[in-house]
Structures are given as C-alpha cells and as structure tokens.
Amino acid sequence: MNQHRDEGISISFERSGGFAGISLRASMDTAQLSSEESTEVTKLIGRVDLDRCAHTSSPSDRASDQFQYDLVITCGNKRHELSLAEGAVPAELRPLLNLLVQWAKRR
C-alpha cells in the first residue's frame, strides 16, 4: 500500500557536477500534474525509504566527475532533504531520479 497516495507531494531537484559540470533543475507538485503523472510520481516515491536515503551518502562516495543529487521532497507535512553522491544512490531511487532528469531536460 502506498503511504503517500493521499498526500500532496512536491519535489525540488538539482543534479550538479558530472564531467560537464552542468546543473539540471526541476520542480514539481503532484497537485499540478496530470492524473497519470501524479500517479507515476507517487508510485516512485512510495518505493523509496526517504529517511534511510538521507543518511546513505558520505564524502567517500565521491568519485571524480560523478553527479551530485540534491532533492527536497515534501510529502504532506513531512519534509525530506537529500544530498547524494551518484555512487550512493540506492537502486530504488534511480527511477525517480531518471524521471526528474527527463523533466529537467524538457525544452
């Protein structure tokens, strides 16, 4: 059962670093998305233990030219701030990050 199904979700996302050093940014709020997109985001967030993610990254995860991901995710009244080195991104978070990168590249 998805614990976030009935909560509004907002996400502020930035991918920085990488060889290019080009930052990508995206912001979204499920209240302003189509029903289909909102369902997809809610499903992807539901897969992730955000509290655990917030403590998975350490400086030793940094490799030269890998990405850094910074997210602020608000689910209802709860706010989660994540700053993750690419090498520390849990597998269950990757689909959400991939989606956010796609959004950030929209013209």
Added chain:
Amino acid sequence: MAPRCRSVCGILPPHLLEQIVRNGTDEQRSWAINTMTKDFTLRSIRAQNALLQTKSLKPLQVRAVGEGQPVRTIFDCDNEEDLRARIVRREGDSPTGDLAVDEAYDGLGATYDLYWQVYERDSIDDEGMPLDAYVHYGKDYDNAFWDGRHMVFGDGDGALVNRLTIAVDVMGHELAHGVTADEAGLVYSQQPGALNESLSDVFGSLVKQRTRQETADQADWLIGAGLLTSQVKGVALRSLKAPGTAYDDPVFGKDPQPAHMRDYVQTTKDNGGVHINSGIPNRAFYLAAVDIGGYAWEKAGRIWYEALRDQWLRPTSRFLTFAGATLRAAVRLGYSESSTEYQAVRQAWEQVGITV
C-alpha cells in the same frame, strides 16, 4: 546494480573530520572516526610508496610490454551501469568499428603518449599501470567519470549530449584524475577539488593540442567541443581562454565559470563548485601558456606537471599553494626569476587574482 565507487579523492580534510568527531551525532562520529582511520592508512601507504619510489628501491614490475607502451583494455558495458563488462579491444588489436571503443582506445593512447614522450611518466602511476576504459556505460548516460581505478564513458542522451568519447580531451581529463590522485591526492571538494578539476582540464586540453599539433595561440582552449548536440546553444562545456562563455542555453543555463578570484562561487552543489571554480586556475594556465608561446605542453605544461609533483602540495592544497608550486617548478626546471617563463607564470596567477 551500479558499482559503489570508492576514491581517495573523497576524503574530507582532517580538521573537518575532527570537528565532526567533536560535534557530530553518534552516527556521524562513528563515520568520521572510521574515515580518519582509513585516511591514516592511505597516508601510510602513500608514504611507504613514496619511499619505494626512489630509483634504487623501485619495486619490480611485471609488464605485458616495455616502458613507453600503453597497456589499454576497452570494455563494453552493453548499456548497463555495471563494470562487470566484456573486453572488446586489447592493446595492439585492430579497430573494432565501434566508434566509442575505438575513440577511447585512441584517446587513451594519445594521453599516454603525452605523459610518456613529454614528461617521461609511464602511465597513471608512473609504473606502467594498465589503462582500463569502460564504454557504453548505462542507458542515455550523459557523463564520463574516474572511479579511482577505471575510466568510464556513457553514450550521452542523444538529444542534448553526444557520446562522451567524441572529444579526445575527455579521455585526457579522466586519465589526469588518476595522475592527480597518484601525485597530490587533491581532495574532491571546494578549492582543492576545483584545482583537481583544473589539472584535468589543463592536461586534457594539452592532449588535444598535441594531437592537433597546435601552438598556444592556435588552440581553441575548449573542453568538450563536439559534446553538445546542435540543439544546445553552446560551443563546448568549458573554455580555459574565456571561462563562463562556453554555453548559454535555455535548459542548461549559462556557463557558470568565473575567470577571477573576485568572482569565486561559494556553493554546496557540485562538491563545492569543483567544475565551476576550476575556471580560475584554468585561465591562469591559458595566460601563462600564451605568454610563453609555442606548444603549450612543452614549457607551461611541463611547469604545471612538475608543480603537481611538488613535495609541498597536500591533498587540501588551494590555488595559492599550487601557484607557489608552479613558480618553484619553473625554477627547478632552470628558469630564473627574471626569465620570460617565470614572469609569465607569476603574472598569469596575478591576472586571476592570486598573488604569490
């Protein structure tokens, strides 16, 4: 499952670790103590290796070929984020017809040749370390990186970013991270991290210039030219000549690199702006190289390379310390303080706001 990358580039300065031990939570304290222990072990290993690296005690090596010959192996990740990949080209093999494979092979060769033929350095560790490159990493992966042992290249997303092997300076940049880790071990954060990035850009650019046989005034001084697709408004990712002018695009924004210390960017993103503030030492190198003239890899490049090997350079060294190292290197190389070369280096740093 992606590999968990470990790199000596990622160790925090000891004073910050000590702060965490004093003021952090139990979990943070435990992590910091663990990191300090590893750090101490690495420093001990480096110190021991330094002793072994004197000519009389240099450890015996087993090489597939003699000095002066790279040992390249190219792996195909088949678009998985997994380095358990298949070998597609070994040293001496004929071209495969796969652009990424052959560009990586040739790019590593050009980089090895710069270090060996100009600086008499035998590969990343000066002991003939094999050069392993992984191509076709991930799906639509718009990046290349050095994980502490390997060079990894994505195919780009096809829409905004082309395959990462398209520009020879990318291979030069990634391999240079290995050299920097082996010599100064600059931490990958804040100013030491920006210096680390700058050294990779400098030697990446020199690989490209030497491949094209361009003098300093003929070179374009761009990093990653050809990487951005025609959909992006930009000529490259960075410019050593004019930091901050490489691109200005609706999606990617404007090139954020400063060219002078007065514009240094304080940020928590990008490991403290390592790809941003590298513009400052990048421009210092450009100015020195153009002022000295001729092929940039011969004099300016040699001075920067010797500075990287300076005994006073530390993992936490900042721009000013490195600037001092370049002047000491110039003197070691026989350029007097009144020489054109010495003055060009000193004035280059001054022009970006760093006075030694």
